[in-house]
Amino acid sequence: SANTANFPSEQLPSLRERLAQLDDSQANQVIAAADVKNPTTALILSIFLGGFGVDRFYIGDTGLGIAKLLTCGGLGIWSIIDWFLIMGAVREKNFQKLLALA
DSSP: OGGGGGSOGGGHHHHHHHHHTSOHHHHHHHHHHTTOOOHHHHHHHHHHHGGGTHHHHHTTOHHHHHHHHHTHHHHTHHHHHHHHHHHHHHHHHHHHHHHHHO
């Protein structure tokens, strides 16, 4: 599916199995309700606005977003680290949201 890039690759088999237990209508409702975020969008936000915590707010990590905002992205260090971690964090959050709904 086109959405596979939005989830951790190692979790795709279990996710497919979980969604296969639902009919197509239910599966589509679960995916729509999960509010899946795009990892590439998160990376772009991280690169350009990560010092303000926008990337973390985007994926729903409000506490981390506030912490990044108040520390100017950990004086820039945290922002740079997130360039490498944010896409994985988005995929994992997407996976957890789907599991909770499926």
